[in-house]
Amino acid sequence: MDFKFKASSYDGYECYDEDKFHDECGVYGIYSKKDNLDVAKRTYYGLYALQHRGQESAGIATFDGSDMNCHKDMGLVSEIFSKKTLKELKGYGAIGHVRYSTAGGSSLKNAQPLMGKFKLGNIAIAHNGNLTNADIIKELLEESGCMFQTSTDTEVIINLISRGAKKGILQSVIDSMQAIKGSFAIVILTENELIGVRDPYGIRPLCLGKINESYVLASESCALNATGAEFIRDVEPGEVVVINEEGVKSIKFGEKSKLATCSFEYIYFARPDSVIDGISVNNSRYKAGIKLYEVAPVEADIVVGVPDSGMSAAMGYAKASGIPIDMALIKNKYIGRTFIAPTQEEREASVNVKLNVIKENVFGKRVVLIDDSIVRGTTSKRLVTMLKEAGASEVHFRVCSPMVKYPCYYGIDIPYRSQLIGEKMNEKEIGEVIGADSLVYLSKENLLECLDSDHGFCCGCFDGEYPISAPVKF
Template identity: 80%
Template sequence: MKFDYKSSCFDGYECNDSYKFHDECGVYGIYSKDENINVAKRTYYGLYALQHRGQESAGITAYDGKNMECHKAMGLVSEVFSKESLDKLKGFSAIGHVRYSTAGESSVNNAQPVMGKCKLGNISLAHNGNLTNAEIIRELLEESGCIFQTSIDTEVILNLISRGAKKGILQSVIDSIQAIKGAFAIVILTENELIGVRDPYGIRPLCLGKVSGGYVLASESCALNASGAEFVRDIEPGEVVVINDEGIKSIKFGEKSKLATCSFEYIYFARPDSVIDGISVNNSRVKAGMRLYEVAPVEADIVIGVPDSGMSAAMGYAKASGIPIDMALIKNKYIGRTFIAPTQEERESAVDVKLNVIEENVKGKRIVLIDDSIVRGTTSKRLVAMLRKAGAKEIHFRVCSPRVQYPCYYGIDTPYRSELIGDKMSEYEIGQAIGVDSLIYLSKKDLLDCLGDNQGFCCGCFDGEYPISAPVKI
């Protein structure tokens, strides 16, 4: 594929709203024997808080001691569930999922949680992440007679667990997750337990909370807050937690466990009010903005952030520089990920629908524009053009991450390397292509400094060094 600088699109590629790395998925689970706890509603609140992690589909499975019921559909959490549908999900345990497809097509058939029945009884599973050996395992399972109803990795895990039923649920789960490779945070609902699993490198986040009569598992701590749970701790890399009537039990399944949290969780994916592996997302973004000013000071009249993930960093830049921060870009929050424009002209104008400029705040001004990343350059160029049209005198672009030069294979929908502007051009060339007066990226070292650098992080999309062997993707 060839990058077309005039249209900011790659030849042969549909440039809709996919200019960013897409959020992966969000999982939630709850187990409580307190009769005053409505597990379906708590799960609903948790998924609402995790909506930013997936906006294609949502689902909840609940168990009441006799029946395991699941309700899922395409759409936002508020669209999928009603009071009536939640009232049907009765029980003392539940799991939930919000999805953005990274493996398998976007359809209700691939919505999660997935359910099955085996010698262990009813079982339901929800998964955030991506398996790098899923196709190989699927082929082996199909050759042995397994039938798949979906095209997602999650059903591969479910089939592996069901095949080991004679060993008991816990041993079957451990054997299954030792067979898979990739990044994953998994919640599993059985007739007796709620089980949580985090991959050996902790690439995808998962945390534990406490509620009356039991515990909660969630992708981010913001979901604990939203569902009335108290944060206890993060699930460790290579850890399985089993929650039942006896309390909570922890098992380490991977001797080679080593924390390598996805750095993009802090840069873009996670909500600012979340804390992941002891690091405040908002604080790390503010620090990134401050560091950008330290390494690349510039004379300007105002600092503006690209909503939403660029706002915290913009506040940090303004704090460090003394340059006032102002509101200049307004985001239309009512356009979801399904907003797809069919023609080139409409694709380019889609940015105008999503983001609009307050002209009086930028006219004649020297602007520092802060964003979390540049992936393809499509929207960056369009934003700059919008600000120029509104009368901006100078535009100095500051990016809160290093250049994205490599794809991600671990549960994030990212372009092929040939589609990444950071792989095609130098920092200077990118600045020229998007039409700014200057462009500065945060270096990997500065990024890690802002994150504390006291633990491991996956920075594969910046340097091509992955904690797990990656499949071929060019």
């Protein structure tokens, strides 16, 4: 695995969302031997609901009692699957995956689920997260004769499981999970069961749902809702969930299990209609907007949220301040996160392609602009410029997260530390660079108040304190 993050994330190939963090992927799994549901179609709808977590590739693997089949390709879920392909994916068990690469390159060979056949039969695996010791394990496996067809750390996991086959699939999975380090939410499909695993700190989300007598695993609860599943609970940190004809079995594999959910799941990654570890994503963002007004009130005429993840916070800010919220930035919903602009100049200008200003709503007005985060500052600067060119008399920028100063090693595509504007400048200097009349971030303490939970969170990108030791710092 290459810990130097994906080249396109810092070489100027993506537009508006290039200046955001990118989560690696989303996973979905279903086991329906009793109900005989159309598992491929349910998985398709589940992946569709998780599309925001990855737009580079998608895939579905199914098992029908004799054969395991898989269809995957580069692109969006709606582009990859047709009625014909879904009809061909028959079975009583299925797993699916949407991907944004952080480990391994963006290519079809790295698309998931990965499939294989070993001593115990067919197996397929899909993984969200990043392993911090994958390169070490891969080297050891290669020295013992293993061959690798992809550059993903997911293949490291499937090789570890296959090597322990003589112990049985469950014990092999547990042993493999104890060997790897980092963040992971994993779904595994075998010939007899569906298995879900969450890392000992629960950095990446995974939840369990039920449809009649069938069980579902998904990265977010919104995917359960989209497929008619009832939310049962979140998979606990350090837990293996085994689903088969007998029902659901739970096994703990992490001795030091302690919940430290990625705080950016609430700030940016997750869909607002999801609930992760008991916390409503929408409500946490709404509270962040209220908190922003409490810590940084300002006289203004309108509140504007940056679509999409800034909208809930903008509503909270408007409610707390009494300043009316208005629509001023329109997002082109037909351009995905991988919209390509080939040069730096075109990349910066292409913000206008994805976001445009309704001039009559901002002309002559003092604007409070609410966004979820600032990574490099390039998009923030462009947004302020767009609003002022449309006639806004003032633009006061409010950020729903603390200042990003450190890289992430746990499944987020993030720049080198040297390319984070928060590592180089203080709040006042950043405000001047992006052209805002004022700029205020939430503090880490403010953020944790908005999350309003006793359990822990990973805030490593803000304070450099990681729940798991980081492999290297840039």
